[in-house]
Amino acid sequence: MTAPALPSLPSGSSQPAKLATNHLGLTLKDYGGAPSTLCNGCGHDAITAALIQAAWEDGLNPYKLAKMSGIGCSSKTTAYFVSKAWGFNAVHGRMPSVATGAALGNHTLQMVGVSGDGDTASIGIGQFVHAIRRNLPMVYVVENNGVYGLTKGQFSATAEKGAKSRWGDENFAEGIDLCGLALELGATFVARSFSADKKQLVPLIRSALNHRGIAVLDVISPCVTFNNHEASTKSYDWGREHEKALHEIGFVNPWDAPDVAYGDGDRIEVPMPDGGRITLRKMSEDHDPRNKDSALRLVNQARRNHEFLTGLFYVNGDQPNFVEGMNLVDEPLATLPASVTRPPKSVLDEVMESFR
Ligand SMILES: Cc1ncc(C[n+]2csc(CCOP(=O)(O)OP(=O)(O)O)c2C)c(N)n1
Ligand code: SF4
Ligand SMILES: [Mg+2]
Numbered sequence: 067m068t069a070p071a072l073p074s075l076p077s078g079s080s081q082p083a084k085l086a087t088n089h090l091g092l093t094l095k096d097y098g099g100a101p102s103t104l105c106n107g108c109g110h111d112a113i114t115a116a117l118i119q120a121a122w123e124d125g126l127n128p129y130k131l132a133k134m135s136g137i138g139c140s141s142k143t144t145a146y147f148v149s150k151a152w153g154f155n156a157v158h159g160r161m162p163s164v165a166t167g168a169a170l171g172n173h174t175l176q177m178v179g180v181s182g183d184g185d186t187a188s189i190g191i192g193q194f195v196h197a198i199r200r201n202l203p204m205v206y207v208v209e210n211n212g213v214y215g216l217t218k219g220q221f222s223a224t225a226e227k228g229a230k231s232r233w234g235d236e237n238f239a240e241g242i243d244l245c246g247l248a249l250e251l252g253a254t255f256v257a258r259s260f261s262a263d264k265k266q267l268v269p270l271i272r273s274a275l276n277h278r279g280i281a282v283l284d285v286i287s288p289c290v291t292f293n294n295h296e297a298s299t300k301s302y303d304w305g306r307e308h309e310k311a312l313h314e315i316g317f318v319n320p321w322d323a324p325d326v327a328y329g330d331g332d333r334i335e336v337p338m339p340d341g342g343r344i345t346l347r348k349m350s351e352d353h354d355p356r357n358k359d360s361a362l363r364l365v366n367q368a369r370r371n372h373e374f375l376t377g378l379f380y381v382n383g384d385q386p387n388f389v390e391g392m393n394l395v396d397e398p399l400a401t402l403p404a405s406v407t408r409p410p411k412s413v414l415d416e417v418m419e420s421f422r
Contacts, residue, residue: 089125089321097122099146104139109261109287109302110209114146116264117178117207120271121148124319132168132175136161136190139216140182140209140287159190162197165204166388172398173389176275177204184214187223187242198251200388201279205271208244208282209261211289212300219292226372230297245379246365248282249358254382255281256361258375260305261288266376269344272317273378276338279387286374305374312353312364312377316345339383346378355381 085093097118102111121131131151135141137158144153152175156164161179169177186194186208197206212225219232226241248256255277259267267285274281286305288294294301313334320341332348336355346355353360361380368375399407 088122090127092122092128094118094122096128096150097126097148099149102146104142105291107290108139109211109289110140110143111146112261112264113207113209113267113285113287114143116261116267116271117147119264120268120275123268124272124275125321126176126275130174130176132177134161134165134168134177134179134204136181136185137216138182138185138214139289140180141185143180143209159185159188159193161185161190162193162202166197166200166202169203169389170392170394171400173203173394174398178275179204179206181206181208182215182222183208183210183212183224183244184222187244188214191223195251198248198253198280198282201252201254201385201391203279203387203389205274205277205281205283208284209287210244210284210300211287211293212241212298213289213293215289215292219289226299229299230295232292232295243365243369244282244284246362246369249362249365249380253282253380254279254385256380257282257378258284258286260286260309260374260376262302262305263309263311263376266311266315269315269317270378272319273315273338273344273381276317276319276340276342277381278339278383279385299372308374310373310375311349312351312375312379313346313349315378318343318345336381337383344378344381355379358382
């Protein structure tokens with residue numbers, strides 16, 4: 067990915083004056099992308115709508131966004147939002163390595179990765195593990211439908227043991243719980259949501275966008291073509307009947323209206339590094355998302371009880387991210403002149419001499 071010379075943002079003057087604008091003067095439409103080619107009703111498209119809404123509400127600069135993905139129906143999502151942003155569609159399961167390079171090349175970009183359960187938990191699991199271990203500064207969305215949608219609905223590694231396929235065969239292996247895995251690996255932001263729950267998903271994405279390290283968002287996203295039948299635990303019906311939200315979540319940026327109201331009573335506020343804050347109002351559990359032991363207990367309990375628990379499990383905004391740990395210069399490496407990035411032979415000779 068080459069370093070962007072940032073063009074100025076459109077004035078929005080081509081939009082009718084009545085359309086609402088965010089703090090950059092952009093309308094929701096400015097955050098749109100190419101028309102989706104996914105099946106009608108696919109959960110992934112609802113996540114796209116939530117991503118667009120969150121990016122608009124949060125006033126994300128489209129020219130400062132890098133959308134990263136792998137391969138799968140889910141990985142096509144990055145084409146369907148913020149068309150003015152940068153983007154890279156990597157090899158299957160290899161998005162984290164490309165994102166790592168992009169983060170080092172230009173650490174001023176906001177990185178959003180979109181992957182699938184196959185792309186992440188099957189072929190890409192090694193890459194996922196190291197992106198978390200390094201606290202790569204990115205929002206990592208897994209559009210989790212329990213199957214390889216693009217290749218006709220085989221079970222993925224997140225399908226529960228005993229889950230039935232559309233054709234009636236049974237999954238013999240235990241499924242991987244991506245939130246549990248992320249917590250064990252030290253992820254600094256871990257949440258689960260449901261593609262049909264936009265009210266919860268939008269503030270979760272906004273919170274993730276304002277996190278300084280890796281923000282893992284496991285979003286259950288029904289595949290209407292291959293995994294939306296009666297025996298599925300990743301269908302719309304199952305999700306709607308079983309979803310148990312931990313809390314009512316909101317996100318407030320410094321430029322949001324000061325009178326944004328989130329009800330009182332059992333409310334936690336989590337300040338974010340850039341001055342924004344996450345607001346949480348207790349719903350089903352007494353859980354403080356700054357408490358990792360409690361997060362692990364809840365995720366494990368939900369897994370044991372076959373419950374579909376959603377919300378923000380854990381957040382820790384204090385840990386340095388991968389780029390901070392690298393002690394990079396302030397200017398993006400990608401825009402440094404060759405005279406700085408390629409020292410002349412005389413400098414290399416000096417280095418070699420110092421080893422003699
Ligand atoms: C190296 C490699 N192996 C296998 C494939 C075939 N393939 C394409 S997408 C995919 C699975 C995608 O599943 P998932 O990430 O869950 O996305 P979904 O389509 O379900 O959204 C597979 C196995 C490939 N493209 N490249
Ligand atoms: S096959 Fe499944 S995952 Fe792929 S677009 Fe269709 S509904 Fe979505
Ligand atoms: Mg899938």
